[in-house]
Amino acid sequence: MLQQECLFRPQLLLYILVGFLLHAVVSAVIPLGSKLSVVDNNCWISNNGDFAFGFFNISDEPNQFSAGIRFNSKSIPNDQQKLVWIAGANVKVGNRSYFQLTSEGELVLFDSLKESTAWRSGAGNRAVVSAALHDNGNLVLIDREQNIIWQSFDTPSDTLLPGQSLSVYEILRATTKKPPSSSYSLYMNPSGQLQLRWDSHIVYWTSDNPSASNLTAYLTSGGALQLRDQSLNAVWSIFGEDHNDSVNYRFLRLEMDGNLRLYSWIETSQSWRSVWQAVENQCKVFATCGQRGVCVFTASGSTDCRCPFEVIESNQCLVRYEHECESGSNMQTYKNTYLYGVYPPDDTVVVSSWQQCQQLCLNDTQCTVATFSNNDRPECSIKKTKYVTGYADPSLSSTSFVKRCSGPFAVNPSLTKSPPPKLPLSLCVPCLMGAASGTFFIVAILQLGIVFIIFRRKNTTMRNVALAFASPNPNGLTVFSLSEIKSLTGDMRNQIGPNMFKGVLPNNQLVVVKDLNATIEERKFRSAVMKLGNIHHKNLVKLEGFCCEFDHRILVYEYGKNGSLDSYIDDSTRCKRLTWRKRVEICSSVAKAICYLHTGCREFVSHGNLKCGNVMLDENSVAKVCEYGFAVVEGEATYISAEKDAEDFGKLVLNLLTGCQDHKQLCEWAYTEWIEGRAVNVVDKRIDGFVNSEELERALRISFWCLQMDEHRRPSMEEIVRVLDGTLNVDPPPPPFVMHRPLQEDDSQENGSE
Numbered sequence: 001m002l003q004q005e006c007l008f009r010p011q012l013l014l015y016i017l018v019g020f021l022l023h024a025v026v027s028a029v030i031p032l033g034s035k036l037s038v039v040d041n042n043c044w045i046s047n048n049g050d051f052a053f054g055f056f057n058i059s060d061e062p063n064q065f066s067a068g069i070r071f072n073s074k075s076i077p078n079d080q081q082k083l084v085w086i087a088g089a090n091v092k093v094g095n096r097s098y099f100q101l102t103s104e105g106e107l108v109l110f111d112s113l114k115e116s117t118a119w120r121s122g123a124g125n126r127a128v129v130s131a132a133l134h135d136n137g138n139l140v141l142i143d144r145e146q147n148i149i150w151q152s153f154d155t156p157s158d159t160l161l162p163g164q165s166l167s168v169y170e171i172l173r174a175t176t177k178k179p180p181s182s183s184y185s186l187y188m189n190p191s192g193q194l195q196l197r198w199d200s201h202i203v204y205w206t207s208d209n210p211s212a213s214n215l216t217a218y219l220t221s222g223g224a225l226q227l228r229d230q231s232l233n234a235v236w237s238i239f240g241e242d243h244n245d246s247v248n249y250r251f252l253r254l255e256m257d258g259n260l261r262l263y264s265w266i267e268t269s270q271s272w273r274s275v276w277q278a279v280e281n282q283c284k285v286f287a288t289c290g291q292r293g294v295c296v297f298t299a300s301g302s303t304d305c306r307c308p309f310e311v312i313e314s315n316q317c318l319v320r321y322e323h324e325c326e327s328g329s330n331m332q333t334y335k336n337t338y339l340y341g342v343y344p345p346d347d348t349v350v351v352s353s354w355q356q357c358q359q360l361c362l363n364d365t366q367c368t369v370a371t372f373s374n375n376d377r378p379e380c381s382i383k384k385t386k387y388v389t390g391y392a393d394p395s396l397s398s399t400s401f402v403k404r405c406s407g408p409f410a411v412n413p414s415l416t417k418s419p420p421p422k423l424p425l426s427l428c429v430p431c432l433m434g435a436a437s438g439t440f441f442i443v444a445i446l447q448l449g450i451v452f453i454i455f456r457r458k459n460t461t462m463r464n465v466a467l468a469f470a471s472p473n474p475n476g477l478t479v480f481s482l483s484e485i486k487s488l489t490g491d492m493r494n495q496i497g498p499n500m501f502k503g504v505l506p507n508n509q510l511v512v513v514k515d516l517n518a519t520i521e522e523r524k525f526r527s528a529v530m531k532l533g534n535i536h537h538k539n540l541v542k543l544e545g546f547c548c549e550f551d552h553r554i555l556v557y558e559y560g561k562n563g564s565l566d567s568y569i570d571d572s573t574r575c576k577r578l579t580w581r582k583r584v585e586i587c588s589s590v591a592k593a594i595c596y597l598h599t600g601c602r603e604f605v606s607h608g609n610l611k612c613g614n615v616m617l618d619e620n621s622v623a624k625v626c627e628y629g630f631a632v633v634e635g636e637a638t639y640i641s642a643e644k645d646a647e648d649f650g651k652l653v654l655n656l657l658t659g660c661q662d663h664k665q666l667c668e669w670a671y672t673e674w675i676e677g678r679a680v681n682v683v684d685k686r687i688d689g690f691v692n693s694e695e696l697e698r699a700l701r702i703s704f705w706c707l708q709m710d711e712h713r714r715p716s717m718e719e720i721v722r723v724l725d726g727t728l729n730v731d732p733p734p735p736p737f738v739m740h741r742p743l744q745e746d747d748s749q750e751n752g753s754e
């Protein structure tokens with residue numbers, strides 16, 4: 001046994017003081033049943049001591065941990081012991097989590113926050129007898145014959161170590177500070193080339209080897225990155241500056257800034273030195289500035305992002321669409337600047353002169369930016385997006401033209417309003433008196449109004465009582481008898497769903513009656529109903545009451561006068577009322593309602609069955625979600641997850657935007673249209689009038705994130721609400737319906753590696 005801290009976090013001092021609690025296992029063999037936990041702060045260490053596997057806190061949150069492998073050598077100071085592999089890449093878990101080699105030979109990361117498995121190796125029941133952390137930093141599962149059944153080297157996160165390879169279709173993905181995942185990846189394509197890609201379709205660096213099939217990328221211990229054929233001959237290589245020097249530790253990493261770098265450990269300076277990088281000029285990494293403007297070199301030789309455009313919204317450097325300008329637009333010229341659209345990156349290129357290029361953009365209402373360059377031939381590249389980035393350098397011959405509003409103000413009317421008139425200096429006494437008596441009148445009228453409203457309310461309540469129909473419960477719920485339920489539903493005549501009936505209360509209010517599973521224990525049913533009775537949100541239909549008699553467990557909900565959303569989508573006349581604005585509003589209302597269920601109540605409440613059929617429109621066409629809480633009452637709350645609701649929400653958004661209800665092909669089709677820059681095609685053709693392309697982009701992106709097959713990638717409802725509000729940016733999503741890496745034989749979906 002060897003004592004060593006495995007964990008770096010603010011409470012480090014505490015751990016040093018109670019150092020006897022810390023322990024690391026150094027052994028060639030990790031037996032079945034071995035367990036590491038955040039609380040025990042223990043780890044597995046390779047025989048040579050160079051690598052350690054354990055829990056690490058790498059996020060900004062003090063209570064979020066990842067399980068993974070890092071350098072552990074004594075010659076490398078703690079803060080330089082880089083992480084080289086993370087189980088499930090972006091997976092983060094709570095502070096009571098554990099990592100275990102189960103008795104079935106499966107590696108499992110259990111998350112204490114979600115109380116579920118956050119990652120597994122997928123090697124269970126394959127005759128694994130033990131695990132080991134090899135001297136080269138590879139965590140392996142082995143069977144009785146010492147065959148490797150599974151190894152961490154096959155599922156790299158963002159780093160390759162010497163001796164590790166990257167096969168066809170495999171990727172390294174950069175880590176990211178903001179979830180769910182980075183757009184930058186290193187990809188080994190089937191024609192034998194390594195590619196740095198942004199968002200899986202933009203390639204900004206390629207190993208320029210002659211194409212050959214079945215190649216594998218390999219990092220040598222001498223510090224070369226090679227592409228090897230089947231007989232392990234190198235057909236292409238790059239060498240670090242210190243190639244073949246005696247260097248103890250090296251690694252290759254795809255970094256957060258989208259560049260691929262090879263690092264060597266320098267003993268004398270006690271630091272990692274970059275000895276090679278793929279993209280020499282960081283400004284040429286696609287979208288290196290993202291939405292923070294244009295990349296420029298500074299005097300010190302580093303790069304910086306600057307926003308030369310006029311419009312900056314919530315830290316975004318955006319350009320304007322013509323229709324956002326009140327009084328026309330003109331073109332601003334930026335010399336030595338190359339601009340391109342980030343998403344959708346749908347640049348149109350035409351042969352033209354410098355002057356024509358500027359005119360082409362000015363005459364096209366959709367055009368936001370144009371870049372003229374004259375390398376092989378004079379070309380004009382036209383962009384039709386607000387999300388524009390690029391780079392500027394005195395050595396560049398390109399010139400860019402950016403559309404901007406001619407008037408002093410953009411379209412935002414609150415900015416263009418004239419300031420309120422100042423009070424005149426001489427006060428006019430009669431005016432003041434008039435104003436005072438006016439105020440009195442208003443107060444009086446308000447008071448009358450209040451009295452009137454109270455009176456009317458009393459009246460309706462009295463009417464209810466007069467009908468002697470049902471008795472209200474302490475929290476406002478009405479307790480119905482079975483005969484009352486029968487009477488208000490006309491003996492369950494009007495069925496609108498499984499065990500669901502439409503009914504009318506004596507005050508003519510429409511209600512939905514849901515007859516639940518009769519075996520629910522009365523006590524449990526009543527306590528669940530009390531919980532639901534405390535849920536109040538303007539976008540959730542209200543629980544009006546319940547019935548708990550004999551073997552009936554019945555819930556009575558209010559019913560939207562205008563029926564459910566799917567009846568609008570399916571009906572070509574009614575759907576006219578679903579304007580673009582209305583649809584955006586509905587998405588936002590539904591998101592808020594589900595967010596409230598997830599986080600606004602005392603306990604997490606899942607919906608479990610969110611769909612257009614379960615969204616009602618009230619008399620003001622405000623969306624109200626219904627059929628929530630059945631799982632609570634039926635005691636299944638824990639089986640239905642937040643991720644399921646997010647997925648259902650993604651489907652709902654697509655259904656609503658496209659006006660189609662068929663899901664499976666719908667998602668693939670919509671994604672293809674979007675990624676190829678034809679997002680507008682996705683929109684329901686029956687919508688008359690204006691469609692806001694920025695809102696469309698946000699709604700599509702967030703729905704594709706919600707529909708990710710890997711549920712760890714799905715956003716929380718809180719994030720969804722903020723994206724739809726426009727207060728949170730959302731990265732372009734990867735294709736939702738494929739995993740990022742081909743599935744291993746019995747790999748489950750929970751293998752969230754990317």
Ligand SMILES: *[C@@H]1O[C@H](CO)[C@@H](O)[C@H](O)[C@H]1NC(C)=O
Pocket residue numbers: 063094095
């Ligand atoms: C564990 O994390 C929770 C928040 O997730 C926090 O409230 C608690 O204080 C943490 N416990 C310790 C021992 O750090």
Ligand SMILES: *[C@@H]1O[C@H](CO)[C@@H](O)[C@H](O)[C@H]1NC(C)=O
Pocket residue numbers: 213214
């Ligand atoms: C690539 O290798 C696999 C197995 O190693 C082989 O089945 C396949 O035919 C090879 N493909 C080509 C194009 O050489």
Ligand SMILES: *[C@@H]1O[C@H](CO)[C@@H](O)[C@H](O)[C@H]1NC(C)=O
Pocket residue numbers: 222239243244
């Ligand atoms: C590095 O060393 C290897 C083997 O020792 C040798 O084959 C290779 O030529 C050397 N490369 C350079 C650039 O010196």
